[in-house]
Amino acid sequence: MSPLSDGSSVDEVVLRAEGIAKRFGAVVALRDVNLHLRRGEVLGVVGDNGAGKSTLVKIVTGYHAPDRGRLFLDGKEVRFRSVQDARRQGIETVFQDLALVNELSVYHNLFLNREATRGGRLRFLANRQMRAQARRYLDEIEVDIPSVDTPVEKLSGGQRQAIAVARATRQPGVKILLLDEPLAAMGAKETSLIIQLVKGLARQRGVSMLVIDHNYTHLFELCDRVNVIQQGRVTLDKAIAETSLSELTDFMVQSYRSQVGRGRAGG
Numbered sequence: 001m002s003p004l005s006d007g008s009s010v011d012e013v014v015l016r017a018e019g020i021a022k023r024f025g026a027v028v029a030l031r032d033v034n035l036h037l038r039r040g041e042v043l044g045v046v047g048d049n050g051a052g053k054s055t056l057v058k059i060v061t062g063y064h065a066p067d068r069g070r071l072f073l074d075g076k077e078v079r080f081r082s083v084q085d086a087r088r089q090g091i092e093t094v095f096q097d098l099a100l101v102n103e104l105s106v107y108h109n110l111f112l113n114r115e116a117t118r119g120g121r122l123r124f125l126a127n128r129q130m131r132a133q134a135r136r137y138l139d140e141i142e143v144d145i146p147s148v149d150t151p152v153e154k155l156s157g158g159q160r161q162a163i164a165v166a167r168a169t170r171q172p173g174v175k176i177l178l179l180d181e182p183l184a185a186m187g188a189k190e191t192s193l194i195i196q197l198v199k200g201l202a203r204q205r206g207v208s209m210l211v212i213d214h215n216y217t218h219l220f221e222l223c224d225r226v227n228v229i230q231q232g233r234v235t236l237d238k239a240i241a242e243t244s245l246s247e248l249t250d251f252m253v254q255s256y257r258s259q260v261g262r263g264r265a266g267g
């Protein structure tokens, strides 16, 4: 594969999860998850409601600690103590509620909690500098927002999602972006905006993406590879180019049938 601008190769594994398990009281959310994510790759994760997808994201992002199993980042074992800890090591997440502040402008949101500061003790915000940087960055990643002064509450859902993604990937050193149902409740135009943005960031910046989505059509448009999670395990791992919508649908239906069958047999 072709080398990226920093000389590394796009096919190298950035993240590896080995034997990850997590339970909440009597509920086993994850039993034994093994997966990997390559540099600049978009990995789709699918599975039924309650299969453990969000739990997996929360473990990779440092929100939950796994009960068992190991995580490797660039081949080195990591144990995240918090979301901040994971972020310092290059793992960002766009949570379902987006974590944007509606009343604030686009550019303030892009710098939220990481404001550029200037001067000595006063550390007042360098507004002009932030605005210019925000404009430049959005142009660079081709996010079409007419004015960076617009409060985000005036933007469409798709534009807000784009700002959340842009914000998460703005810092240098971002290796992985986790997206938990980023296309939920979006119209066709907004969906295609986010798909193009995520693909572009993966291709151009080498950011690895782990995306959860229930819509297989979206996943086929967006992803390089897909993993199916069932009963706390990865049960299918396929390159998008080597599978099809009907194969994936059949796989899900058949395993659902066999689960129902086992449920009946078990009483």
Ligand SMILES: Nc1ncnc2c1ncn2[C@@H]1O[C@H](COP(=O)(O)OP(=O)(O)OP(=O)(O)O)[C@@H](O)[C@H]1O
Binding pocket: 024, 027, 028, 029, 047, 048, 049, 050, 051, 052, 053, 054, 055, 056
């Ligand atoms: N904080 C928690 N406390 C207790 N149980 C939890 C907690 N988080 C998740 N669970 C349980 O763990 C299981 C997996 O949940 P998770 O949210 O990971 O599923 P999911 O695959 O993301 O589902 P969905 O597609 O509905 O978002 C579910 O049974 C859920 O009820």
Ligand SMILES: [Mg+2]
Binding pocket: 053, 054, 055, 180
């Ligand atoms: Mg979920």
